[in-house]
Amino acid sequence: MSESVSGSRLEATGMTKRFGGLTAVDDISIVAEPGQVTALIGPNGAGKTTLFQCLTGSERPDAGVVRLAGRDITRLNPDARARLGLGRTFQRLAVFPSMSVADNLRVGAENRPRLGGFLRVAALLIGMLGFPIDDDKANGRRVDEVLDLLGLGHLRDAPAGSLSTGTLRLVELGRALCNDPKVLLLDEPASGLDTSETQELQTVLRTIAADGIAVLLVEHDVHLVFDVADAVYAMAEGRLLTSGSPDDVRRHPAVLAAYLDVGGAVS
Amino acid sequence: MLALDYAFAGLGLGAIAALSGVGLLITYRATGVFNIGHGAIAMIAAYLYWQLARWGVPSWAAAALVLVVAAPMFGVVLERAVFRPLQRRAATPADSLVATIGILVLLLGVAYVLWGAQARHPESLFPQSVWHLGGVVVHEDALTDLAVVVFGTGLLGLVLQLTPLGTQIRAVVDRRDLAELSGVDADRVAAIGWSIGSVFAALTGILLSATLPLDPFGLTLVVLETFALPVIAGLTNIPVAIGAGIALGIGSSEMNLWTPSHAGLAQIWDAAHANLFVILLLVALLARKRLAESGGDAGTATTFARRRAGEQSPARLALQYGVAAVAMLLPLAFGDVNLRQAQEIPALAIIFVSIVAVTGYSGQISLGQAGYAGLGALFFAKVSASTPQIVALLVAAIAAGIVGFLTGYPAIRRRGLFLALTTFAVGAAVSRFVFAQTYFTSDVTVHRPSLFGLSLEGDHAFYLFELAMLAIAFLIMYNLRTGALGRALVAIRDSEDGARAVGVDVRVLKVLIFTVSAMLAGLGGALLAQQSESFTATAFDPLEASLPWFAVVVVFGADSAAAAVIGAAFVVLVNAVSNQSGAYLIPVGLVAAFIGRLPGGAAEIARRLTDATITPTVLMKRFSASVPPPRTPPVLSERGREALQRLRAGRATR
Numbered sequence: 001m002s003e004s005v006s007g008s009r010l011e012a013t014g015m016t017k018r019f020g021g022l023t024a025v026d027d028i029s030i031v032a033e034p035g036q037v038t039a040l041i042g043p044n045g046a047g048k049t050t051l052f053q054c055l056t057g058s059e060r061p062d063a064g065v066v067r068l069a070g071r072d073i074t075r076l077n078p079d080a081r082a083r084l085g086l087g088r089t090f091q092r093l094a095v096f097p098s099m100s101v102a103d104n105l106r107v108g109a110e111n112r113p114r115l116g117g118f119l120r121v122a123a124l125l126i127g128m129l130g131f132p133i134d135d136d137k138a139n140g141r142r143v144d145e146v147l148d149l150l151g152l153g154h155l156r157d158a159p160a161g162s163l164s165t166g167t168l169r170l171v172e173l174g175r176a177l178c179n180d181p182k183v184l185l186l187d188e189p190a191s192g193l194d195t196s197e198t199q200e201l202q203t204v205l206r207t208i209a210a211d212g213i214a215v216l217l218v219e220h221d222v223h224l225v226f227d228v229a230d231a232v233y234a235m236a237e238g239r240l241l242t243s244g245s246p247d248d249v250r251r252h253p254a255v256l257a258a259y260l261d262v263g264g265a266v267s
Numbered sequence: 268m269l270a271l272d273y274a275f276a277g278l279g280l281g282a283i284a285a286l287s288g289v290g291l292l293i294t295y296r297a298t299g300v301f302n303i304g305h306g307a308i309a310m311i312a313a314y315l316y317w318q319l320a321r322w323g324v325p326s327w328a329a330a331a332l333v334l335v336v337a338a339p340m341f342g343v344v345l346e347r348a349v350f351r352p353l354q355r356r357a358a359t360p361a362d363s364l365v366a367t368i369g370i371l372v373l374l375l376g377v378a379y380v381l382w383g384a385q386a387r388h389p390e391s392l393f394p395q396s397v398w399h400l401g402g403v404v405v406h407e408d409a410l411t412d413l414a415v416v417v418f419g420t421g422l423l424g425l426v427l428q429l430t431p432l433g434t435q436i437r438a439v440v441d442r443r444d445l446a447e448l449s450g451v452d453a454d455r456v457a458a459i460g461w462s463i464g465s466v467f468a469a470l471t472g473i474l475l476s477a478t479l480p481l482d483p484f485g486l487t488l489v490v491l492e493t494f495a496l497p498v499i500a501g502l503t504n505i506p507v508a509i510g511a512g513i514a515l516g517i518g519s520s521e522m523n524l525w526t527p528s529h530a531g532l533a534q535i536w537d538a539a540h541a542n543l544f545v546i547l548l549l550v551a552l553l554a555r556k557r558l559a560e561s562g563g564d565a566g567t568a569t570t571f572a573r574r575r576a577g578e579q580s581p582a583r584l585a586l587q588y589g590v591a592a593v594a595m596l597l598p599l600a601f602g603d604v605n606l607r608q609a610q611e612i613p614a615l616a617i618i619f620v621s622i623v624a625v626t627g628y629s630g631q632i633s634l635g636q637a638g639y640a641g642l643g644a645l646f647f648a649k650v651s652a653s654t655p656q657i658v659a660l661l662v663a664a665i666a667a668g669i670v671g672f673l674t675g676y677p678a679i680r681r682r683g684l685f686l687a688l689t690t691f692a693v694g695a696a697v698s699r700f701v702f703a704q705t706y707f708t709s710d711v712t713v714h715r716p717s718l719f720g721l722s723l724e725g726d727h728a729f730y731l732f733e734l735a736m737l738a739i740a741f742l743i744m745y746n747l748r749t750g751a752l753g754r755a756l757v758a759i760r761d762s763e764d765g766a767r768a769v770g771v772d773v774r775v776l777k778v779l780i781f782t783v784s785a786m787l788a789g790l791g792g793a794l795l796a797q798q799s800e801s802f803t804a805t806a807f808d809p810l811e812a813s814l815p816w817f818a819v820v821v822v823f824g825a826d827s828a829a830a831a832v833i834g835a836a837f838v839v840l841v842n843a844v845s846n847q848s849g850a851y852l853i854p855v856g857l858v859a860a861f862i863g864r865l866p867g868g869a870a871e872i873a874r875r876l877t878d879a880t881i882t883p884t885v886l887m888k889r890f891s892a893s894v895p896p897p898r899t900p901p902v903l904s905e906r907g908r909e910a911l912q913r914l915r916a917g918r919a920t921r
Contacts, residue, residue, distance in 0.1 A: 056768075082770035094765035096758050107758045108769040110751040121775055127752040128783065130742070134751050172765075179769040 007034030007213040008069035008085060008182035010055070015064035017050050024050040025061070026238040032183060032216040037209045039225040040218045041249075042235035048218045049091065051235070052187055055216075056088050057081045068183065083113045087181025089172040091188045091218075097161030101152055102143055104160050104171050108178030109139040146174045150204060165192035170201075177208065184208060186217040190224050202228045226250055272404040273520040279409030281516020282416040283474045284544070288496030288508040289420050290467025295502055297436045297460020299443075300350060300363045301684050303814070304370030306490030308465055309472030311374050312338060313481050314382055316473045317389035326390050330473055338469035342462030345370070350461070351454060352863030361632065364687060365821050365862050368634075371487070372818045373856025375810070378483040379849035386480035392473055412474055413513075419470070420509060423463070436460065483849070484810045491810070492695070494688060495548035498555070519543040534706060542699045549692040552685060553677050591829065595734060599727055606726050610798045611839045612832070613733035617740045617791030619820050619831035625784035626817070627825035628747055630760030631679070631777060632687040634813055635694025636788045641702050641807025643667040643789025644796035648711045656716030664790040670697075671785020672778060679777040682763075694809040702804035713796045733794055737832070740787055744828045747783065756780060815852055818859040822868045830870070837869075 010032040017025040025047045032038040042048050053059035055066060057078035066074045073081055082088070096104050123133055147153045150170045155163065160171055169189055176184060189205075190198045198221065205228050209215050219225050225232060225246070232249040234241040242252040249255055287309065294302050302308075312333050319329035349366050356362075393411040397404060427433035438446035439456045447453050471490055479486055493512065500508035522540040527533045539546060598609030618640050625633045646666040651659035678689045701707050715723050716732070723729045747753060758766040759773055767773055796802050805811050819838060824830035841851040858868055865871050 058764075077767070078764075079767040079770050079773055082768055083772075088768050090764065090768070094762040094768065096761035096765060098761055099754070099757060103754060107754050107766070107771070110754065111770045113770060120772060121779075124752060124775070124779060127750060128743070128746050128779070130746045132750040132752065175765070175769060 006182070007211075009033055009067075010086070010183040010214055010216065011067045012051075012055060013065050013067075015051060015054055015061050015066075017047075017054055017059060017061050023238050025054065027063075028235070028238075028240050030216075030233055030240075030243075032214040033231070034182070034214045035209055035212050036230040037205055037215045037217065037228050038231045038233070039229035039246075040216065040233045040235065041220075041222065041225055042241075045237070046235040047238040048235055049187070052185065052218050056086065056185055082111075082179065082181075085113060085180070085182030086185065087176035087179050087183065088185040089169065089176055089187055089189060091191070093165065093168050093172060095160045095168050095171050095175070097159070099160055100157050101160055101163070101171055101174075102147065102156040105143045105146055105174045105178045106139060108175040109142040110134060112178075112180050142178050142180075146177045149177070149207065150174050151200065166194065166197050169193060170197075173204070181213060183214040183216065186215065186219075188219055189217060190219060190221040198224055270521065270524060273523055274517050275403065275405050275409055277517040277520025278513065279406060279412045279478070279516070280519070281513035282409070282412040283471055284493045284496060284516055285509040285512030286412075286416050286419065286467055286474070287471040287490050287493040288500070288512050289416075289423070289505055290464045290471065291494070291497045292500065292502065292505055292508055293423065293467065294460050294464030295497065296440050297463070298346075298350065298457045299360065299440060300367060301497075301502075301688075302370075302464060303364065303367040303491075303687075304374065305464070305468050306487040307371040307374035307378075308338075308341065308468040309475065309490045310481070310483060310487040311378060311472070312465075312469030313389060313472035313476035313486060314378055314387070316392075317387050317476065317481060318382075320390055326392055330392050333469050333473065334466055338465040339462040342460075342465035343458050345465070346454070346458040346461045349860050349863060350457065352861075354454075354457070354863075356863060356866065358863060358866075360683060362862055362866075364632065364684060365818070366860050368814055368818050368821075369856050369859025369862065371856070372815050372852050373860050375483050375487065375815070376849055376852025376856050379852065380847060382483070384482055384484075384849075386482045386485070387476075389473075389476045389481060391477035393477070395477065408477065415470065415474070416509065419467070420505065424505070432456075432459065484805075484808065488695070488808075488810045491691075492542075492544035492548060494691075495544045495551055498548060498551045498685075498688065501555070515543055515547060531706075534704065538700055538704060542696075545692065545695050545699055548688070549696055552681065552689045552692055587829075591832070595737075595832075598730060603726060605843070606730060607798075608839060608843045610726065610730050610733060611795065612835050613730070613737045614791050614794035614798050615816075615838060616737055616832040616835035617794065618788050619791075619816060619835050620737075620740050620744060620828050621784045621787035621791060622817060622820040623825060623828050623831050624744060624747055624787060625780050626820065627827065628744075628753070628760065629756040629777070629780045631780065632683070632690065632817075633781070633784065634687050634691040634817055635674075635697070635809065636784070636816060637792075637807040637809060637812035638694035638697035639667045639671055639785040639788035640792025640795065640812070641802075641804070642670055642697060643792035644713070644802050644807065645701065645707065645711065646789065647793035648713045648796065648802055651714065651716075652712075656714060657718055660716060660790070660793055663793045664786045667789020667792070668782045668786035671788075672782040675778050675781025675785070679774060679781065691809060691813070694813045698804070698807065698809050702807055708802060708804060711802045713800050713802055715797045715800065729797070733798075736790060736794060740790070741828055743783065743787065747780075815855065818855050819851075821862070822855050822858045824868060824870050834869075 011030075013029045015025050015028045015030075016023065028047075028051060030038075030040070030051070040048050040051065050059060054061040054064070057073075057076060057080075061074065064074070065072055068081070068084055068086060071084070073084060073086070076084070096107065099107070126133060147156055150173065152167070152170060152174060155167065160168065163171070169192060173186070173189065190201060193201060202224060205215055205217075209230075217225075217229075229246050231243065232246050233243040234249050234252070234255045236254075241254045242249055287305065291302060291305050294300065294305075315337060316326075316329050316333050319332060320326050324332070349370065350363065353363055353366060391408060393408045395406070395408045397406055399405070427436065435446065435451045435456050436459075438449070438451055439453045443453050468490070472486065475486060475489065479489060495515070496508040496512050499511045519540060522536070522543070527536050595613075598606050598612075601609060618636060621639070622633060622636050625631050643663045643666075647659050647663035650662045654662070674693045678686060678693065681689050715729050717723055718732065721728070723732045747756065755766065755771045755776060758771055759776060763773055792807065795806065799806075819834040820831055823834035823837070838851045841854065842848050858865060858872070862868070867874070
């Protein structure tokens, strides 16, 4: 990608989240390094999604600190985190169905973090008076680049509401990429994708990481995870079972027992 | 002793309020729909009761007919005709909310056209004698009202707790799909929920009409104020709603005991006393920390705001705007009377456009626009007394915008239903505490402006001036719709989470759109007052204006500023032709109520009517085709049947 993006380190330490009597996430620490693909795996109910929500800001952890490039973002709202460079996709899609694919991405490009606080509001007001201060050309270029990267060029004018789940996952990914994230959090990006689409996704993820972005994904598809990830965290029942390289995690007895059904799924 | 007297005096009203609150909660819990039309059902039932009595039916028989026959039937019809199609289309709670507003508007229109605006005084159902017990004044009807509440809700509570129906209702509310899979007929449960809700509403109306004058808007609004109770009860807890109702009734009555000596304070105190429910509704909506809708939240107004006819070619668009511009100039050729009527169109259109901005463009339901419009009118009247009118107009719009900012800021913490209720409460509070207070509205004079020494007193000149203002409003709307700002607003409408994920500043944009919308509404309101050269409180009433206006905008297309102008023309035209200011409520209410069958609103009707060759049979087919075929009844799976049996067995052993 032409506009080179350098990533940041996302670090969460001592994350704990309780719902009533249930401790969904129990004292978990996790790091996503720039330029790497980090994966979070675990069976249903392991607490992956809750941890993920605490990272994106959709949930507030009861304890623990989230740091983005060293800055404490634990108490920031999701949109404030996004402006600091924390991109994300959703397990339950959150695209803009009434817009075209290109416009979906464009929203990402147009809201790239540039201005802070009052200047941003001032820019909005000036836009309302009919003098938008946007670099339309640069935004358009960014959208085109990402459409190409994801192979969505032929769908650029299709209304998002009419597309399949698998395609929309890519649209969401594209929207996040247009936003120039430093860290990219992906919630089950492969669900709803067929085999060939999953393979393409692998390539895309490698490309993104090669650009320096820190990629963290929560994923059910263990093949995808072990093929693409540089580091894997395995969770069960709210706790961290183990972490390390894909090979280490794959062979860890607790992982085999809790998640992979001993000797089964992964060969 | 006086305190006890007042307690008894307030007990009756409190009991009736509790009844209304329970009715709202039951329907909500059984159907997941919060019925904005509840008050109108109460009002219509009271009218029916009054009409039957006038025809010579004894009052007990009239009440029985209304409560046992008419109200339950109405509930069943509501479920079948209005809410089942919505359910089949998997419509969002926001669509259901629009449908209930449609019911409200429709019933208001029907009552207005059938019985007129003058107040009626039905005979009280229960004797109203007053007893003196050891020096305490006891109102007999207060006791009977309380007895009715205790009996009615007690019976209901038993049904909910102890019968399979109660279990089914709870199951349907929790997970409609799962309940259906395990053999619960969810449609039947919903029909029962609507019937019970209607009966409670009818009872509320009949009891209330004994103490309040019965007219289409007044009684309805009083019942709508009891929205405070379900909100205080967190939309779940029926005993809390009853307790709050009775406490509020008594509390409001006890406020008679003391009056501040300072005249100004006394006026505020009186206003607070008379509007305790509105205050509590607002306070509860703003202060309650956790307010959650059950079974999915109404979110934003996406579905009904999103139905666009697709992109149009620029040439066609230019042609349409050309035709529209010529049409807007036509009234200049009208005679005096018609031109004066047509002058309402641009003013009303600007207010409607303000609703398009907040609801259509950015998906935030706002049911209090008339409040901002009225404030605009009032600000203009006050400021223009000492400054040039054209400056006053600007000041009025900005001042309304500031109020929009101040009220929008807390309101945006709420979503969906609660945002809708909060905006409604704001509109009601402004109406009660500003428009209804002689302190603000006595000797208000409104003059038409003059522009650089050019008087706009004349009807032609003023109409042109209005068109110029409308053009400015359109320019603002264009800027709100296009470019990065427009896309960000639509992004919020389509998916708030998605917008946040790319750093769209959702809070700032929401406050911004509320502010701009209030400014536009204020401008429109000021023009409306200038048109009639007077300030009338009822013109900006939450019921007579806000809710019907919202319905018009949705029916004509919430996403289109041009459609808002057509809607305004429709309202003015229907009223002018029928010579009744409430006539437009009926068609608008009908289409809004049937949004489940006509998701495209007025545009869809027009399209179907003008499509190709139309024969009556084709037409009938076309309209009936929109009703999806009935679903096959869910087949009970083996596991579902077992689960049901376990459930039944569990009941039996208890």
